[in-house]
């Protein structure tokens with residue numbers, strides 16, 4: 001039985017990925033912020049699906065010691081971390097000259113550095129077992145930019161580089177490292193940035209959805225969380241053992257332009 005740790009899995013894409021792994025029979029370690037009673041409901045719901053165990057670790061992705069403890073605890077509880085999904089992420093939309101310094105630091109910590117901390121802690125066990133899957137949830141913004149998202153775009157481009165570097169380091173040890181680059185997915189992260197983008201650009205919230213977000217997504221539809229989860233399940237499978245150091249775009253054609 002495989003064990004998957006999914007950071008930021010109390011909501012949105014991470015929750016869909018954790019659900020898919022639980023349904024597939026893996027042990028799952030949930031992580032993320034939120035109301036403890038709600039998180040416990042999610043944990044119980046997932047534990048009832050696929051026969052694996054589901055636990056929750058509250059590590060804050062800005063705290064390296066808590067991240068190390070999450071991987072150590074998962075390894076202690078389940079005998080090792082086979083699948084690591086680095087998904088936790090936040091966004092902030094603001095002109096560069098008004099961008100709060102503490103927001104920059106927080107976004108770089110959560111969206112980029114946390115993956116360094118999880119990976120460095122999980123890799124020794126994967127090497128020892130000769131099998132591992134690391135899946136970094138990047139973004140179309142790991143490949144191209146949009147204005148007013150300097151920290152997010154910088155962090156997501158950074159995670160693409162980290163993905164490739166680590167993939168090369170462990171390529172001959174049964175461990176693959178890949179990124180998934182979704183376009184716009186209608187999750188709480190995206191819903192929260194609609195008013196800020198409207199303010200930054202001086203347009204209505206409806207115009208943000210149609211003229212900003214879906215403007216670059218030729219399908220004119222938001223991506224669903226289940227599509228991203230299905231790609232994660234594929235990357236974690238033995239069928240994807242030669243897929244490493246690369247990314248899967250799920251962006252409705254955005255980055256083909």
Ligand code: NAD
Nearest residue numbers: 008010011012013032033060061088089139184185187189
């Ligand atoms: P979301 O807001 O629904 O979920 C984010 C998750 O991260 C939550 O579980 C939250 O609790 C957790 N989190 C936030 N700060 C944390 C911290 N300090 N420590 C631990 N956990 C923390 O967002 P989402 O849209 O599901 O985003 C998930 C990932 O997908 C992010 O990395 C995001 O950049 C990426 N992504 C999202 C979209 C999109 O359109 N929604 C597109 C491309 C990439």
